[in-house]
Amino acid sequence: MTKRRKHSWPQPLKGAEARIWYGGDYNPDQWPESVWDEDIELMLKAGVNLVSVGIFSWAKIEPREGEYDFDWLDRIIDKLGRAGIAVDLASATASPPMWLTQAHPEVLWKDERGDTVWPGAREHWRPTSPVFRDYALALCRAMAEHYKDNPYVVAWHVSNEYGCHNRFDYSDDALRAFQKWCRKRYKTIDAVNDAWGTAFWAQRMNDFSEIIPPRYIGDGNFINPGKLLDYKRFSSDALKEFYIAERDTLEEITPGRPLTTNFMVSAGGSLLDYDDWGADVDFVSNDHYFTPGEAHFDEVAYSASLVDGIARKQPWFQMEHSTSAVNWRPINYRAEPGSVVRDSLAQVAMGADAICYFQWRQSKAGAEKWHSSMVPHAGADSQIFRDVCELGVDLGRLSEAGVLGTKLDKAKVAVVFDYESEWATEHTATPSQQVRHWTEPLDWFRALADNGITADVVPVRSDWDTYKAAVLPSVYLLSEATSRRVRDYVANGGRLFVTYYTGLADENDHIWLGGYPGSIRDVVGVRVEEFYPMGDDLPGTPDRLALDNGTTAHDFADVITSTADSARVLASYQSEPWIGMNGVPAIVVNDFGDGRSAYVGCRLGREGLAKSLPAMLEALGLEELKGDGRVLRVERTDEAGDRHFEFLFNRTHDPVTVSAEGEIVVASLADAQAEDGNVTIAPNGVVVVKR
Structure with a gap:
C-alpha cells in the first residue's frame, strides 16, 4: 500500500477566520x-x-x-x-x-x-x-x-x-x-519479456538496452499491449x-x-x-x-x-x-x-x-x-x-x-474506477473499439442516482470492499491480489455488481484462461466462452440485442454458456434463432459464501441499467436503498456527528417538491420557505439544509 503524505490544508491569513x-x-x-x-x-x-x-x-x-x-x-x-x-x-x-x-x-x-x-x-x-x-x-x-x-x-x-x-x-x-523504469520494476530482462509476452511476433529482448519507447511502427500496425500499458504507467x-x-x-x-x-x-x-x-x-x-x-x-x-x-x-x-x-x-x-x-x-x-x-x-x-x-x-x-x-x-x-x-458521508454503494483498466482498454486491438472502461462507471453512477441511490466513486486501490455494496464496472484488469479481495468481500457477506469486460486480464494484460471472467468466475457464477460485439459499421451487422426485461443491449454482450448451480437468471436475450443468442443469460445473480453477486453481461447504458436495477437490488437484498431519483441527496457530517448538512439537487427539467427537514442555509432556484418539511426546487436548483 502506497504511503500517503499527511493531509495539510492552506490556513487563513492572520486575523481572518477559516472559510471556504x-x-x-x-x-x-x-x-x-x-x-x-x-x-x-x-x-x-x-x-x-x-x-x-x-x-x-x-x-x-x-x-x-x-x-x-x-x-x-x-x-x-x-x-x-x-x-x-x-x-x-x-x-x-x-x-x-x-x-x-x-x-x-x-x-x-x-x-x-x-x-x-x-x-x-x-x-x-x-x-x-x-x-x-x-x-x-x-x-x-x-x-x-x-x-x-x-x-x-x-x-x-x-x-x-x-x-x-x-x-x-x-x-x-x-x-x-x-x-x-523497467529495470526497477522487473529486475531482469526475462521478467520484462514475460510481462510483455514478447514470444509473440519475435519481440524477445536480450538486454534492457534493447527496450525502446512505443515509437511509430507504421499505420495499421499494433503496439505490444503489455509494453504500451507499461509506457502509460511510466509516463x-x-x-x-x-x-x-x-x-x-x-x-x-x-x-x-x-x-x-x-x-x-x-x-x-x-x-x-x-x-x-x-x-x-x-x-x-x-x-x-x-x-x-x-x-x-x-x-x-x-x-x-x-x-x-x-x-x-x-x-x-x-x-x-x-x-x-x-x-x-x-x-x-x-x-x-x-x-x-x-x-x-x-x-x-x-x-x-x-x-x-x-x-x-x-x-x-x-x-x-x-x-x-x-x-x-x-x-x-x-x-x-x-x-x-x-x-x-x-x-x-x-x-x-x-x-x-465536515466530510462527505460514506455512501452505502461504491462504484469502482481503475485508471490502468482504462489505459488497457484503449489499445487498438480489442474485441470492440466501442468499449472503454470509463463509460461504465459513469453509467452506473447515473443509473443508481435514477433509483435514488447516491454512490461513492472510488479508485480500485481504495477501501471499496468495506461498503455495503460495490460495483466493478468493466474493470478489465484484475490482478491476483484484487481478485482475492473480490472473493473475500463477497464470501464475507458483501453485495457485488459485476459487468461485462471485468476481470478479463491480469495486471500485465495477460488473459485469465478457462473462460471469462477468468479470476472471479466462481464469484459471479457464470462462464463466458466468447463475446458478441455489436455495431453498425458494416451492412447487416448486429447493432442491438433485446432482453426479456424490456431493456436493450448495445455495443457488447457476453456469450454466457453456463451458470453455476448457485446462480439464477434474472434476464435473458430475445433474438432470432440464427443469431445464436436467444435465451442466453444476460443478468445473473449468484450466491457465494455469505454474500451475493449480480453479473450484467452486456452494455445496457444508463437507461437500461436504471430499469434493470430494481430487480437486481431486490435479488441482492438491497431494495431498502431505493429512493427518489429526481433529486441527488448528498450529506456531509462532522466527526462528532454534531453538524450535519444535506445537499439536495434537482436532476430533472421540472420543479420537484421534496422533504428538507432542518434549517435551510442555501437555496438557489428554490423556494426557501419550507412548509411541513417540504421545499420546491426548480431545474438547475439546489437547497442545502443543516440539521
Missing part, C-alpha cells in the same frame, strides 16, 4: 497595473478570498537566464494580501520561456515519429530532461527563497496540469528513463517524479507550507494515475470542466465524488472550473442558468472546501480569450458576475453555518 476558499486563477501580468485595483475591488464584492498567481509567468519572472524580476509580483501579492485575499503561488514552471528553449532545444519533447514539438503553446518540455529539470528547480529555489517569509502566500501551486500536453515523450531522454511516473522534485525543492526552503498540483479528474480524464498521485500531494486539487448536454450535472457530481475518493475523504480543492463556455471544444456551449452556483455546490457537497475558477478576468488576447471567467468581457455588469457574487454569498453562509470540518 473562493476565487480563481489570476493573471495580473496580462493587464496594466491600472486594472489591478479594480480587480481587487471586484474580488471583495464577490467574496473572493484566494487567487492563484504566476502559473504561466516564468518569462516575466525570469526574463533572462539568472535574472529575476519579482518587483511586479511583490506589488500584486502585497495588494491582494492587504485586502485580505490569500495567494496560492505557482512555481511558474509550466511553460518555459523562449530564451530557454532557444538555448536548449534538447528540452523539447518529441512525438512518436521523432518530430520535435516546438514552442508556441505550453508544456513543450520533456519531464525526463535533466537540463530542463536544472532550470525548473533553479526557478523553484528562487521563488521559494524570495517568498518563504511572505505572510500572504498560503500554498504552493506546483506547475500546472502535468501531462495535459506532454504526457508522452519519445525522445532519447525518455528512452533511457524508460529502460531505468505517469516520470511526470510525478518531476513534480516530486519541484515539491521537495520548495518544501526544503518553505517547510510547513502546503503544496499541491492540479489534477484533471473527469469521467473520461485518465491521462495520469491520479489516485497514485494523490498520495504525494498535501491536499488534492482538481480542474474540471462540465460536459454540455443532458449528462452535465451527473458528470459533475460523478467526477467530484471520484476526487473525494482520491482524497480519501479529506478536504479537497476545486482549483479550476468554468463560469460558462470553454474555448477548446469544437462547439463551446454556454452553461445553463443556475449551473454556476449548482455545480460549485455539488463540488462542496462532495467534499471540496475550496471553489476556484479559470480565470478571474477574461483575457482579451491569446489562445484562451474566448474562455469564460469570473469577470467576463462584458465586465461586472453581467449575469455571470452576478452569479459569481451570489455564489460568494452562498459559500459564506455555508462557512458561517459550520460546513468546514
Whole structure:
C-alpha cells in the first residue's frame, strides 16, 4: 500500500477566520497595473478570498537566464494580501520561456515519429530532461527563497496540469528513463519479456538496452499491449517524479507550507494515475470542466465524488472550473442558468472546501480569450458576475453555518474506477473499439442516482470492499491480489455488481484462461466462452440485442454458456434463432459464501441499467436503498456527528417538491420557505439544509 503524505490544508491569513476558499486563477501580468485595483475591488464584492498567481509567468519572472524580476509580483501579492485575499503561488514552471528553449532545444519533447514539438503553446518540455529539470528547480529555489517569509502566500501551486500536453515523450531522454523504469520494476530482462509476452511476433529482448519507447511502427500496425500499458504507467511516473522534485525543492526552503498540483479528474480524464498521485500531494486539487448536454450535472457530481475518493475523504480543492463556455471544444456551449452556483455546490457537497475558477478576468488576447471567467468581457455588469457574487454569498453562509470540518458521508454503494483498466482498454486491438472502461462507471453512477441511490466513486486501490455494496464496472484488469479481495468481500457477506469486460486480464494484460471472467468466475457464477460485439459499421451487422426485461443491449454482450448451480437468471436475450443468442443469460445473480453477486453481461447504458436495477437490488437484498431519483441527496457530517448538512439537487427539467427537514442555509432556484418539511426546487436548483 502506497504511503500517503499527511493531509495539510492552506490556513487563513492572520486575523481572518477559516472559510471556504473562493476565487480563481489570476493573471495580473496580462493587464496594466491600472486594472489591478479594480480587480481587487471586484474580488471583495464577490467574496473572493484566494487567487492563484504566476502559473504561466516564468518569462516575466525570469526574463533572462539568472535574472529575476519579482518587483511586479511583490506589488500584486502585497495588494491582494492587504485586502485580505490569500495567494496560492505557482512555481511558474509550466511553460518555459523562449530564451530557454532557444538555448536548449534538447528540452523539447518529441512525438512518436521523432518530430520535435516546438514552442508556441505550453508544456513543450520533456519531464525526463535533466537540463530542463536544472532550470525548473533553479526557478523553484528562487521563488521559494524570495517568498518563504511572505505572510500572504498560503500554498504552493506546483506547475500546472502535468501531462495535459506532454504526457508522452519519445525522445532519447525518455528512452533511457524508460529502460531505468523497467529495470526497477522487473529486475531482469526475462521478467520484462514475460510481462510483455514478447514470444509473440519475435519481440524477445536480450538486454534492457534493447527496450525502446512505443515509437511509430507504421499505420495499421499494433503496439505490444503489455509494453504500451507499461509506457502509460511510466509516463505517469516520470511526470510525478518531476513534480516530486519541484515539491521537495520548495518544501526544503518553505517547510510547513502546503503544496499541491492540479489534477484533471473527469469521467473520461485518465491521462495520469491520479489516485497514485494523490498520495504525494498535501491536499488534492482538481480542474474540471462540465460536459454540455443532458449528462452535465451527473458528470459533475460523478467526477467530484471520484476526487473525494482520491482524497480519501479529506478536504479537497476545486482549483479550476468554468463560469460558462470553454474555448477548446469544437462547439463551446454556454452553461445553463443556475449551473454556476449548482455545480460549485455539488463540488462542496462532495467534499471540496475550496471553489476556484479559470480565470478571474477574461483575457482579451491569446489562445484562451474566448474562455469564460469570473469577470467576463462584458465586465461586472453581467449575469455571470452576478452569479459569481451570489455564489460568494452562498459559500459564506455555508462557512458561517459550520460546513468546514465536515466530510462527505460514506455512501452505502461504491462504484469502482481503475485508471490502468482504462489505459488497457484503449489499445487498438480489442474485441470492440466501442468499449472503454470509463463509460461504465459513469453509467452506473447515473443509473443508481435514477433509483435514488447516491454512490461513492472510488479508485480500485481504495477501501471499496468495506461498503455495503460495490460495483466493478468493466474493470478489465484484475490482478491476483484484487481478485482475492473480490472473493473475500463477497464470501464475507458483501453485495457485488459485476459487468461485462471485468476481470478479463491480469495486471500485465495477460488473459485469465478457462473462460471469462477468468479470476472471479466462481464469484459471479457464470462462464463466458466468447463475446458478441455489436455495431453498425458494416451492412447487416448486429447493432442491438433485446432482453426479456424490456431493456436493450448495445455495443457488447457476453456469450454466457453456463451458470453455476448457485446462480439464477434474472434476464435473458430475445433474438432470432440464427443469431445464436436467444435465451442466453444476460443478468445473473449468484450466491457465494455469505454474500451475493449480480453479473450484467452486456452494455445496457444508463437507461437500461436504471430499469434493470430494481430487480437486481431486490435479488441482492438491497431494495431498502431505493429512493427518489429526481433529486441527488448528498450529506456531509462532522466527526462528532454534531453538524450535519444535506445537499439536495434537482436532476430533472421540472420543479420537484421534496422533504428538507432542518434549517435551510442555501437555496438557489428554490423556494426557501419550507412548509411541513417540504421545499420546491426548480431545474438547475439546489437547497442545502443543516440539521
